Amino acid sequence: MLYEGAILAVLVVWWFLRDWRATLIAAVALPLSVIPTFLGMNYFGFTLNTVTLLSLALVIGILVDDAIVEIENIARHIRMGKTPMQASLEAADEIGLAVIATTFALVAVFLPTAFMGGIPGKFFKQFGWTAVLAILASLLVARLLTPMMAAYLIKQPKHSETQDSWIMRHYMQTMQWCLRNRLLTVIATAAFFVGSISLIGLLPTGFVPTADRAQTQINLELPPGTTLQETLAMAESTRLAAQNAPHIKSVFSSVGGGSSGDTFAPGAAVEVRRALLTLSLSHRRDRRESIKEIESQIRNQLAVLPGVRFQVGPPDNGGKMQIVLRSDDPLALLEAAHATERDLRTLKGIGGITSSASLVRPEIIVRPNFAKAADLGVTAYTIGEIVRVATAGDYDINLPKLNLSERQVPIRIKFPNIERSNLDAFAHLAVQGKNGPILLTNVADIDIKSGPAQIDRLDRSRNVKLDVELGSRSLGELYKEALLLPSLKNLPPAVKIVELGDTQEMQELFASFGIAMGIGILCIYGVLVLLFKDFMQPITILAALPLSIGGAVVALLLSNSALSMPSMIGMIMLMGVVTKNSILLVEYAIVARHQGMDRFAALVDACHKRSRPIVMTTIAMVAGMLPLALGFGVDPSFQLPMSMTVIGGLIASTILSLLIVPVVFSYVDDTKQYLRHKLVRPAKKSNDN
Secondary structure, three states: OHHHHHHHHHHHHHHHHOOHHHHHHHHHHHHHHHHHHHHHHHHHOOOOOHHHHHHHHHHHHHHOHHHHHHHHHHHHHHHOOOOHHHHHHHHHHHHHHHHHHHHHHHHHHHHHHHHOOHHHHHHHHHHHHHHHHHHHHHHHHHHHHHHHHHHHHOOOOOOOOOOOOHHHHHHHHHHHHHHHOHHHHHHHHHHHHHHHHHHHOOOOEOOOOOOOOOEEEEEEEOOOOOOHHHHHHHHHHHHHHHOOOOOEEEEEEEEOOOOOOOOOOOOOOOOOOEEEEEEEEOOHHHOOOOHHHHHHHHHHHHOOOOOOEEEEOOOOOOOEEEEEEEEOOHHHHHHHHHHHHHHHOOOOOOOOEEEOOOOEEEEEEEEEOHHHHHHHOOOHHHHHHHHHHHHHOOOHHHOOEEEOOOOEEEOOOOOOHHHOOOHHHHHOOEEEEOOEEEEHHHOEEEEEEEEEOOOEEEOOEEEEEEEEEOOOOOHHHHHHHHHOOHHHHOOOOOOEEEOOHHHHHHHHHHHHHHHHHHHHHHHHHHHHHHHHOOOOHHHHHHOOOOHHHHHHHHHHHHOOOOEOHHHHHHHHHHHHHHHHHHHHHHHHHHHHHHOOOOHHHHHHHHHHHHHHHHHHHHHHHHHHHHHHHOOOOOOOOOHHHHHHHHHHHHHHHHHHHHHHHHHHHHHHHHHHHHHHHHHHHHHHHHHHO
16 A cells, blocks of 8 residues: 555656656655654654555655655746756745745644653553654755756756646636625634534544455353353354354354453463354455354354354454443442343344353352351361362362372362262362361251353442443444443442443544544744744644544545544544645735735635645545555555545545635634734823823
């Protein structure tokens, strides 16, 4: 994806300038920006991994932007009849402040993401720093190398001036109409913005999209007490049933796994009542169904299997919602968990539901009679030790050893499995008293009851986890609907909901991104104030930010993508690029005003001179995103929302910014004139008096 994006970005330069020399200069800027980035990554201890490569693929269009702006400006000066050397010097001096401002605006956007907290911060530290290093390297190349290469490589064209294209002529007419009808333009823009905000509610929300790696899993759990042979038989039945679903290439079964603390946690204590089936699917290019649809069909095939709980899909694939109930009252917690599970099953579009409170197992309860035990000199510790040795055997260090020629074999003595449910066997266990051995039944009450198969604790309180497979639903939408269920709205006072898993990480993600975006906007404003030495005109540049929201939201809706981590990455990037385009316009208009032009003429000239590099950089950026949007690579589920956010937002903001930014500039200038008239003139009068 990195190579395809770079090639497409360079082809955009050739398409606009039709000069292989200028194209070569832009092409050279890419590797010369990436190579110093590797040096910076090595200094920070980063590696070439999924995160850093994703960052480079995302900014590949940005890396050529500065060079495009420099080259286009130099080419424009050459068309005015100047020599390549003179054009390079004057063009580089003219565009210098704008290029520096746009670069530091991008740095101000990406750098706060490197300092995000929580789980998202672990991901974005390397992402943010890699992007910042690449952007700073592209600035050095654009300011130092690009003008030098242009002075020696670009030749004067045969015709010094070219007429505007019909697109440029129509754009200039539309822009001037907007300047003459400012109020109508602002009203239309406000309506577009309000419509964009209203569309956000239609977007599903989630943490990360479900990955499609042409592989899925089936986790099986049988009732406590199930033997290995029974688990093997159920795993085979599951394999045969799953293979009836389409696009299943092979199934690998593994019996004996899971955890006593978390039903489907990998890499924990082995239990023979659990099994894992790994299913290899056809490649996503060879099927129309998504992995969610295939998993839904697998669930339908497994629904006929009796006496087994199953989850379809890897546990770390972002495909489930977890609701955790916590309480110090076991009975209230159990009742709330059962009621919540019943209500959750009424939700539409979900997959299976599993609860850590659903399974019970028979257990022998030995309850000491403390009065009798005290009379006979038997302690509760002694009773517990006798029961433990009878059921599980003694500790390894206390076991007698059978000495062989090469090794020692420990001898463990305990009840055979068939006797563990025999109350008479327990009743006749001998317990040491003060006057000799005593039968266990004389100092304790023995009974068989049922209890929870596992007891989980969170912060020393009991908890029950309910895992809901998302199916065709999004995490945010399903979680909001679940919270409105009667069982969760009317929880007993002793029972609380705890956000864990993807739900917690999604909340952290949106909170962290909100803070990062706010800090980014403040940093952009601060950078622009320092560079332009003006507190008002940076507002013109920031006014372009809301214009990108509509395009991004529409693109996400059309691609059926959720508002999640990758789309938020696209939003962050969009902030910098949209600001960059506005800076090119505003900076030229400010310089033209300082040179004596009136406001209308300065804005018209700025739009005429800077619209072409803005469109070029936008198309180069879109071209760099196309490989991500088209799904080049192994799994496009993460890249698609991110690239569609950038592409949709860029197209909308570029079209609107070229028309709206001049209007906002004029309003801000009017405000400056008004404030100057109100604040400066009274001061002068008081000084005269």
